[in-house]
Amino acid sequence: MTELHPDMSVDEQLDVLTTNTEEVLSEDELKKKLQKSKEENKPLKIKLGLDPSAPDIHLGHTVVLKKMREFQELGHEVICLIGDFTGRVGDPSGVSETRNQLSEKQVTENAKTYEEQVMKVLDADKTTIDFNSRWLKGMTFADLIELASHVTVSRMIERNDFAERLHKDQPVYVHEFFYPLMQGYDSVALKADVELGGTDQKFNLMMARDIQRAYEVEPEVAMLMPVMEGTDGTRKMSKSLDNYIGVNEDADSMFGKVMSISDDMIVPYFKYMTWEPESKIEQMAEKMKEGKLNPRNAKVQLAETFVRMYHDDNAAEKARNNFETVFSRGGQPEDIEEVRIGDRLEEDGEMWIVELVRACDFASSNSEARRLIKQGAVSIDGEKITDPTANVCLMERNGSIFRVGKRRFARLIVE
Numbered sequence: 001m002t003e004l005h006p007d008m009s010v011d012e013q014l015d016v017l018t019t020n021t022e023e024v025l026s027e028d029e030l031k032k033k034l035q036k037s038k039e040e041n042k043p044l045k046i047k048l049g050l051d052p053s054a055p056d057i058h059l060g061h062t063v064v065l066k067k068m069r070e071f072q073e074l075g076h077e078v079i080c081l082i083g084d085f086t087g088r089v090g091d092p093s094g095v096s097e098t099r100n101q102l103s104e105k106q107v108t109e110n111a112k113t114y115e116e117q118v119m120k121v122l123d124a125d126k127t128t129i130d131f132n133s134r135w136l137k138g139m140t141f142a143d144l145i146e147l148a149s150h151v152t153v154s155r156m157i158e159r160n161d162f163a164e165r166l167h168k169d170q171p172v173y174v175h176e177f178f179y180p181l182m183q184g185y186d187s188v189a190l191k192a193d194v195e196l197g198g199t200d201q202k203f204n205l206m207m208a209r210d211i212q213r214a215y216e217v218e219p220e221v222a223m224l225m226p227v228m229e230g231t232d233g234t235r236k237m238s239k240s241l242d243n244y245i246g247v248n249e250d251a252d253s254m255f256g257k258v259m260s261i262s263d264d265m266i267v268p269y270f271k272y273m274t275w276e277p278e279s280k281i282e283q284m285a286e287k288m289k290e291g292k293l294n295p296r297n298a299k300v301q302l303a304e305t306f307v308r309m310y311h312d313d314n315a316a317e318k319a320r321n322n323f324e325t326v327f328s329r330g331g332q333p334e335d336i337e338e339v340r341i342g343d344r345l346e347e348d349g350e351m352w353i354v355e356l357v358r359a360c361d362f363a364s365s366n367s368e369a370r371r372l373i374k375q376g377a378v379s380i381d382g383e384k385i386t387d388p389t390a391n392v393c394l395m396e397r398n399g400s401i402f403r404v405g406k407r408r409f410a411r412l413i414v415e
Helices: 010-018 027-040 062-073 104-118 141-148 160-167 174-190 199-214 251-259 263-273 278-289 295-310 313-328 353-359 366-374
Strands: 023-025 045-050 077-082 127-131 194-198 221-225 338-340 350-352 378-380 391-393 401-404 408-413
Touching: 010 027, 010 062, 023 027, 023 199, 027 221, 045 062, 045 174, 062 077, 062 194, 062 221, 062 263, 077 104, 077 174, 104 127, 141 174, 174 199, 194 199, 199 221, 251 295, 251 313, 263 278, 263 295, 278 295, 295 313, 350 353, 353 366, 353 391
Parallel strands: 045 077, 045 194, 077 127, 194 221, 338 408
Antiparallel strands: 023 221, 350 391, 378 401, 401 408
């Protein structure tokens, strides 16, 4: 049995756990659960559901993962629930149209990467990984009817996402109603005491409390964390919006993306996505407000902090040096990855520029590569290429520097 922190009173635990949250439903219930946990020396079950709809976890996800880590440090049982079954439906939260259903293969592949990435924040030795297909896959139609009988249609369409789509005469499919029902049943199966999620998950978490009551399980506490804006400073961090910073990104890309954020995002990123002390963050914010600290220097500190968290000290120092070489001095990084393309050239030594962008892993699709080219983000040895239909002759350009955007470089090897 996990031993709870011996020196932490219930009030002290409550203070730690509610710090930086947006809403706790309810704080009184959480206090009672913590009190019972301490009296019985039995850890609370803390649930976080992750639907593997994409293969990458970004820094926006770490806001919730950090809070999970705090529960771990206090001795509570953390369950990271991979929604390998619910992921096939797709969470309708925050979307204006029906999500495409993923195949079982897609979900399985994405789930594998999630397990690895969450451990960059959580303590692997104290984390339970579970999959909701374990109980949802075996449900019969009778089980589903029983589950659905506890929720009315009017309750479902209280959800803003559904209500707005219906108002706009956009379709809402019946299978989308299953998502919050299944997510709620997850909490029944786990007998979760607390569930964490972003503020955009409030409907799902409140539904889980209702479903638990219907199945005579003590309702969980819903702990809502702020949703972080992406690098564009306006919209929720998301890979689909290309405004994200991935926890698996290389050090140079991570550093450069942090340096591109707006000044007003510095403090929230420090506060919700790093382990820097609150007093230090407040002091930094005050210095920037008084004009005693250049926001650019604060961003450098933030970028180094992230790279240290997800790489190491050496990578942080190297990424900073590379960034300053490229941007401050108009140069290029010291170490540029070599990409061998000799076997991909046509007989005349030419290569389609879109294919070259893809070969260097600078775009995940032809359409993305075309967009970058049209934007003037692509160059070879400083010569811009803006025609996405162009073929470039590379036979005599062994060692040329291929650049896409401000941060991505490749040394072309054509031998």
